[in-house]
Amino acid sequence: MSAEPVSLPPTHAPIRPLPNQLVSQIAAGEVVERPASVVKELLENALDAGASEIQIRLDAGGVKRIAISDNGGGIAAEQLPLALLRHATSKIASLEDLEQVLTLGFRGEALASIAAVSQFTLTSRNAAAEHASSISNLHGSLEISPAAGAVGSTVEVSELYYNTPARRKFLKTEQTELGHCQDVTARIALAHPQVAFSLHHHGRVLSHWQAGGLRQRALAILGDEFLAHARTVDSSAGPLHLQGFAGSPAAARGRADQQYFYVNGRFVRDKVLTHAVRAAYEDVLHGDRYPAYALFLAIDPRLVDVNVHPSKVEVRFRDGRAVHQFVFHAVQAALALAQATGQVSAMATEPPTPTAAALHWQQTSFSPPPTGYGVAQTRADYLALFAQQPASMAARSDVNAPATVPVPTIAPPVAHFLGYALAQLHGIYVLAQNVHGLIVVDMHAAHERIVYEQLKQALAERQMPVQHLLIPVTFAADAREVGIAEEHRTTLEQLGFDISAVSPTALAVRCVPALLAQADTAALARAVLRDLHDYGGSRVLTQHQHELLAPLACHSAVRANRTLTLEEMNALLRQMETTERADQCNHGRPTWRQLSIAELDKLFWRGQ
Ligand code: ADP
Ligand code: MG
Secondary structure, three states, X not given: OOOOOOOOOXXXXXXXXXXHHHHHHHXXXXXXXXXXXXXXXXXXXXXXXXXXXXXXXXXXXXXXXXXXXXXXXXXXXXXXXXXXOOOOOOOOOOHHHHHOOOOOOOOOOHHHHHHHOOEEEEEEEOOOOXXXXXXXXXXXXEEEEEEOOOOEEEEEEEOOOXXXXXXXXXXXXXXXXXXXXXXXXXXXXXXXXXXXXXXXXXXXXEEEEOOOOXXXXXXXXXXXXXXXXXXXXXXXXXXXXXXXXXXXXXXXXXXXXXXXXXXXXXXXXXXXXXXXXXXXXXXXXXXXXXXXEEEEEEEXXXXXXXXXXXXXOOOXXXXXXHHXXXXXXXXXXXXXXXXXXXXXXXXXXXXXXXXXXXXXXXOOOOOOOOOOOXXXXXXXXXXHHHOOOOXXXXXOOOOOHXXXXXXXXXXXXXXXXXXXXXXXXXXXXXXEEEOOEEEEEEHHHHHHHHHHHHHHHHHHOOOOOEEEEEEEEEEEOOHHHHHHHHHOHHHHHHHOOEEEEEEOOEEEEEEEEHHHOOOOHHHHHHHHHHHHHHHOOOOHHHHOHHHHHHHXXXXXXXXXXXXXXXXXXXXXXXXXXXXXXXXXXXXXXXXXXXXXXXXXXXXXXXXX
């Protein structure tokens, strides 16, 4: 067989500029990925136009038809062709404007791109006009005609990608596209509670959100379960303000589908921000659970570049590290504050109200948001917000944004606020009595939390108590496990383990952390090797401490069904009292609950 060189077709064609329509179709590939991207661009335009009411009508998941009407400022008839012109915008005029842009749009390419791949009609009327006017591409070229309509704009997009069949093939089922359109609408609506939105599909109403406050909008979009247990976040430091709601660890989800983060009112997916929030939840949430949150960061627009990505979901911060620190501390403080409040309410000398005691997770009291609430109601709101701020964080050498974030202190536990053990229930719960009534403890979860905190502390103090095994425990291992044990020898030692190969297929454990001496040694060793492999690297003990320690704690925590003596139960209660965050286990579940006498009375209709 002779290897024939692959010959490419010769390109004898001369270089020539592409026709405008084709340029737009190519660009549309970036901006108009699917019907939901059209919905996003049109909603942003309506908001930029100052609308207070927006209607979205879809057919066939938006593939057949997307019609969005708003009651915003509208466009003058003679400006309509410009609205459809690529790189034509009313939102910025100079580089300086770009550097402090606060409108959602500014690239002037959405309408041009959408019109290039659809049958498009824009009908608009501004306050000065006697009637509305329409511009459409339905007959091949752009045509303007008088039309009926109130002040505001309506954009009709039908047969998306009818002229670019290759792209149309990439669309998913109608239901999937509809789902994306709903997601985009919810995302935008959450950040604009002062605007009413309604979404229809094939003429049926899917959502209708009235204008109101953020709390009301969050309730409509994230649900009352989320809101009932969410903690209020409200922190400022220099040019940074973070507000919103951080879901309780108990309300965490299996998917990252309720993570809403906004920068100056724009929904973003940003590594720095996601990581900061994740890190704030680190200690209270198992690695495979996703916290739910709706957070609004307001930042001087000069300190963030929003022109990174055509659809603007990515941003770049001038000082990413300071922003990370600030967000991390703000969320962590909110989470810890709620815990502290919970403990205080359980320890109060006055009997707490039934709800305060039972709903341990109940958020701290909610104060109505200040104007803007991290979301620009108007450009003026933002400018007022930043008026007193230094123009540049980067210019200050001592960037210490978190310094002004209130770091809550957890009140020292009053003697025995978890009371005294009464009994064990079905081998799962410990029942105890305190001044307020009944305490119910999930014994495994509580123990796990305690072990975890002890491990963490021992590691931090670099004095992990070690248990030498009289007889080493050997177990069959594969080459990979043997390799990991050798590679991570030092880390294992720091953790309190001595695991070494006794043959190419067997490992021996000679030491384990004393705190984990109760656990099944071989299972524990396998778990630590697997986690070291997954999170490996020299900084595993600092960066992945939680992933490493949490499963270990779980291994050694008392199993359900183990009978405890009263002394053991009381010892557990005392340990819980002195352990920070003992009110939730590492998986984010609560570890204990209080049922007050008042609540018990209610159950039995006493005094009614
Ligand atoms: P951009 O939003 O980046 O400026 P677009 O292509 O989305 O670019 O829109 C071009 C221009 O058309 C906008 O700058 C704005 O002046 C005008 N426009 C678009 N949609 C609306 C609307 N719903 N109401 C009023 N003006 C609009
Ligand atoms: Mg736009």
